[in-house]
Each structure stands twice: as C-alpha cells, then as structure tokens.
Amino acid sequence: ETGVTQTPRHLVMGMTNKKSLKCEQHLGHNAMYWYKQSAKKPLELMFVYNFKEQTENNSVPSRFSPECPNSSHLFLHLHTLQPEDSALYLCASSQGLDTYEQYFGPGTRLTVT
Amino acid sequence: GQNIDQPTEMTATEGAIVQINCTYQTSGFNGLFWYQQHAGEAPTFLSYNVLDGLEEKGRFSSFLSRSKGYSYLLLKELQMKDSASYLCAVRDSNYQLIWGAGTKLIIKP
Numbered sequence: 001e002t003g004v005t006q007t008p009r010h011l012v013m014g015m016t017n018k019k020s021l022k023c024e025q026h027l028g029h030n031a032m033y034w035y036k037q038s039a040k041k042p043l044e045l046m047f048v049y050n051f052k053e054q055t056e057n058n059s060v061p062s063r064f065s066p067e068c069p070n071s072s073h074l075f076l077h078l079h080t081l082q083p084e085d086s087a088l089y090l091c092a093s094s095q096g097l098d099t100y101e102q103y104f105g106p107g108t109r110l111t112v113t
Numbered sequence: 114g115q116n117i118d119q120p121t122e123m124t125a126t127e128g129a130i131v132q133i134n135c136t137y138q139t140s141g142f143n144g145l146f147w148y149q150q151h152a153g154e155a156p157t158f159l160s161y162n163v164l165d166g167l168e169e170k171g172r173f174s175s176f177l178s179r180s181k182g183y184s185y186l187l188l189k190e191l192q193m194k195d196s197a198s199y200l201c202a203v204r205d206s207n208y209q210l211i212w213g214a215g216t217k218l219i220i221k222p
Binding site: 004040041042043044045048056090097098100101102103104105106107 | 117121143144146154155156157158161200202204208209210211212213214215
C-alpha cells in the first residue's frame with residue numbers, strides 16, 4: 001500500500017476552469033515532487049519542495065501553481081490550462097533530496113477540454 | 114543535453130529471461146534507478162546502482178557500467194504479472210532524476 005495519496009484520481013476540466021490537485025504523504029518524508037507523465041514520454045519533473053521550501057521549478061508555465069503548506073501536503077493549482085496539459089500528474093516523496101528512493105502516489109489523470 | 118534511451122516495447126514469454134537496456138548521457142552521475150509501473154498505477158522502486166557491476170534482488174538484477182553510460186535490468190523466470198513498463202532514471206550532478214520514456218514489457222503465455 002502506497003503511503004502517498006492523491007486526489008482526485010480523475011479530473012476533466014475546461015480551459016477556463018480553476019481546479020487543484022492534492023497530494024498527501026504519510027511517510028514522514030521531507031521532500032515532495034510533482035511530475036507530469038504524458039504517453040510515451042519521459043516523466044517530467046515540474047516542482048520540488050524540501051522542508052516546505054521550493055527548490056526546483058523546471059520552467060513550468062505559470063498556469064501551474066504549486067503550494068506546500070507543510071511537509072506532508074502538496075497542492076498543484078491549475079488555471080486556464082491548455083489541451084496539451086492533459087496528462088497523468090504524479091506526486092512523489094522521499095526522505096531527503098539525496099535519498100535514492102522516491103515513493104509515488106497513484107496520480108491524477110487530467111483531461112483538459 | 115541530457116538523455117536517457119531505452120527500447121519502447123519488448124515482448125517475452127512466460128518463464129523466460131528478458132534484458133531491458135538503458136543508455137544515458139547526463140551532466141554528472143549520482144546513481145541509476147529502475148522503477149516498475151503497471152498500467153494505471155504509480156511507479157514503484159526496483160533497484161539502484163551507483164557502482165559498476167551487478168546487483169541481484171530475487172528474480173530481478175540490474176547492471177551498471179559507468180564508463181559506457183549503460184545499464185540493464187534482467188528479469189528471470191518471467192511471470193504474467195511482470196507485464197508493465199520499466200523506467201530507467203539517472204540522478205545527475207544536481208541530484209535531479211532524469212527519466213527515460215520507459216520500456217513496455219509484454220509477457221505472453
């Protein structure tokens with residue numbers, strides 16, 4: 001059983017909508033990550049938080065806005081998305097940034113219409 | 114640029130052995146990872162190599178050659194449940210994971 005949960009599991013939204021994805025980890029980890037996974041493409045790292053502080057923003061468009069209120073919770077706020085943003089959004093956590101194993105949540109399947 | 118290459122898809126027979134290759138070009142090297150991802154599920158950690166050689170863990174083994182920028186994942190005694198995508202990832206000098214696109218492994222009876 002994964003110690004990382006994500007809600008919702010599926011989301012369909014229009015381009016003018018605002019929605020948020022939620023991730024929670026129950027592992028006591030200090031680092032959390034947002035990834036985008038598109039079909040037949042490598043996982044794309046979007047954001048990294050370590051001890052609630054953002055340490056990485058890999059040139060992600062501003063229509064994606066992360067929030068990390070504490071080490072256990074991570075949000076991804078979405079607004080005015082494009083159809084090409086449709087993908088699986090995965091959250092992961094690790095004990096630290098240099099820890100070798102990341103634990104992934106089940107993902108949110110996002111469809112932008 | 115940084116790049117991870119692995120075959121898109123492979124097919125193997127139940128009970129057989131399959132080797133999934135991964136080659137990489139990255140800015141620095143701080144370890145290579147293999148993850149398994151079943152369709153519709155989260156990736157799960159399989160193995161980690163930071164030194165050259167073979168790491169064995171049950172039916173799965175992972176090999177690394179840093180001088181060649183090469184790794185492989187070896188799966189023995191294949192079972193139907195091994196049908197999944199296998200993701201290769203390298204941690205670069207900034208401790209960021211660079212991911213391959215994954216190899217979809219299809220197991221046939």
